[in-house]
Amino acid sequence: xxxxxxxxxxxxxxxxxxxxxxxxxxxxxxxxxxxxxxxxxxxxxxxxxxxxxxxxxxxxxxxxxxxxxxxxxxxxxxxxxxxxxxxxxxxxxxxxxxxxxxxxxxxxxxxxxxxxxxxxxxxxxxxxxxxxxxxxxxxxxxxxxxxxxxxxxxxxxxxxxxxxxxxxxxxxxxxxxxxxxxxxxxxxxxxxxx
Amino acid sequence: xxxxxxxxxxxxxxxxxxxxxxxxxxxxxxxxxxxxxxxxxxxxxxxxxxxxxxxxxxxxxxxxxxxxxxxxxxxxxxxxxxxxxxxxxxxxxxxxxxxxxxxxxxxxxxxxxxxxxxxxxxxxxxxxxxxxxxxxxxxxxxxxxxxxxxxxxxxxxxxxxxxxxxxxxxxxxxxxxxxxxxxxxxxxxxxxxx
Numbered sequence: 548x549x550x551x552x553x554x555x556x557x558x559x560x561x562x563x564x565x566x567x568x569x570x571x572x573x574x575x576x577x578x579x580x581x582x583x584x585x586x587x588x589x590x591x592x593x594x595x596x597x598x599x600x601x602x603x604x605x606x607x608x609x610x611x612x613x614x615x616x617x618x619x620x621x622x623x624x625x626x627x628x629x630x631x632x633x634x635x636x637x638x639x640x641x642x643x644x645x646x647x648x649x650x651x652x653x654x655x656x657x658x659x660x661x662x663x664x665x666x667x668x669x670x671x672x673x674x675x676x677x678x679x680x681x682x683x684x685x686x687x688x689x690x691x692x693x694x695x696x697x698x699x700x701x702x703x704x705x706x707x708x709x710x711x712x713x714x715x716x717x718x719x720x721x722x723x724x725x726x727x728x729x730x731x732x733x734x735x736x737x738x739x740x741x
Numbered sequence: 742x743x744x745x746x747x748x749x750x751x752x753x754x755x756x757x758x759x760x761x762x763x764x765x766x767x768x769x770x771x772x773x774x775x776x777x778x779x780x781x782x783x784x785x786x787x788x789x790x791x792x793x794x795x796x797x798x799x800x801x802x803x804x805x806x807x808x809x810x811x812x813x814x815x816x817x818x819x820x821x822x823x824x825x826x827x828x829x830x831x832x833x834x835x836x837x838x839x840x841x842x843x844x845x846x847x848x849x850x851x852x853x854x855x856x857x858x859x860x861x862x863x864x865x866x867x868x869x870x871x872x873x874x875x876x877x878x879x880x881x882x883x884x885x886x887x888x889x890x891x892x893x894x895x896x897x898x899x900x901x902x903x904x905x906x907x908x909x910x911x912x913x914x915x916x917x918x919x920x921x922x923x924x925x926x927x928x929x930x931x932x933x934x935x
Contacts, residue, residue: 625929667865668858689898693923696894704883729887733927735819
C-alpha cells in the first residue's frame with residue numbers, strides 16, 4: 548500500500564544533507580537517510596532516484612527557468628539584455644531561506660571530486676540550454692554561445708559569492724555587481740590591446 | 742628487451758583516431774590500434790595510459806602554456822590583457838597542420854557522451870588553472886575568476902569555429918574576432934540595463 552507522507556521530500560532532503568556533512572557523502576547510505584526521519588528506503592526511492600539526486604534535483608527547474616526567462620523577455624532586448632533578465636528572474640529562486648541549504652550543499656560537493664564534476668557539467672549543460680534559447684530568439688552564433696556562457700559565468704561566480712561566509716546581499720544584487728565588474732574588465736581590454 | 746620506435750607516438754595517435762572514426766570509439770581496442778601500425782599492445786601502453794589518453798594527452802601542455810603566458814606577460818597588463826596575451830601565445834600550438842587532426846578529434850568526441858563530458862571538464866580545469874595564475878599575479882576575485890572564465894569561453898568558442906568546415910583563418914585571428922564580439926556584447930548591456 549502506498550502512503551502519502553506530507554513534506555517527506557523536504558524531510559529527506561534536510562536529513563540527507565546533514566548526514567552527508569556529518570559522515571561524508573560516500574559513507575552515507577539511502578537506508579540511513581530514510582531511517583533518520585522514520586521512513587523506509589522504498590519511500591526514499593519514491594522521492595529521489597538515488598542519493599546524488601538529493602543534491603541535484605533542482606537542476607531541471609533552474610534550467611527551465613533560465614530558458615523561460617530568455618523566451619519571455621521583451622522583443623527589443625539585446626542578447627546580453629536577455630541574459631540580464633534571465634539572471635534577475637532566476638535569482639528569485641534563491642531566497643534568504645535557501646542560503647543555508649546552498650552553503651551546506653556546496654560544502655558537501657566541494658569535498659567530493661565526482662560531485663564537483665557533476666556540478667561543472669550541470670553548469671555546462673545550463674550554458675547549452677541558454678544558448679539554444681537565444682538561438683530560438685534569433686541570436687546568431689558566436690554571439691549566442693558567448694552571451695549564454697557569460698550568463699552562466701556571472702551566475703556561477705555570483706552564486707559562489709552569495710554563499711560565502713558573511714555575505715548578506717541578495718543573489719540578484721551580487722549578480723548586478725558581478726556584471727558591472729565584467730564590464731570594467733572588458734572595457735580595460737581596449738587599452739590593453741595592441 | 743625494450744626497443745625504441747621512432748615516431749611511434751604519432752603513428753599510434755593517427756591510427757587510433759582513424760579507427761575511432763571508422764569503427765567508433767567504444768568498439769576500438771588498444772590491441773587493434775597497435776596492430777594497425779605493426780606494434781604491440783605493450784608498446785601502446787608505453788606511450789599512452791589508455792585509449793582515451795590518445796585524445797587528451799595535450800591537455801597538460803595546453804594548461805601549462807596558458808599559465809606560463811599569464812605569468813610572463815608584461816607587468817602593467819590589465820587582467821584581460823593577460824588573458825589576451827595567453828590566447829595569442831597558446832594559439833601558436835594550433836597551426837594549420839593540426840586543424841585536420843583537431844577536426845577528426847572533435848568528430849570522435851561529439852559522438853560519445855563520456856568523451857564530451859571529459860572535454861567539458863578539461864575546459865573547467867583550464868579555467869581554474871588560469872584563475873590561479875591570475876591570482877598569483879595579484880588579480881583579486883571575482884575579477885580573476887571572471888577573466889579566466891572569459892578567456893576559456895573565448896578559446897572554446899573560437900576553437901569550435903576554427904575547426905568548422907571551410908574556416909581558413911588562424912586560431913589567433915578567430916580569437917581576436919571573438920574578443921571583439923565579446924566587447925560589442927558587453928557594450929550593448931549598458932543600454933539594455935534599467
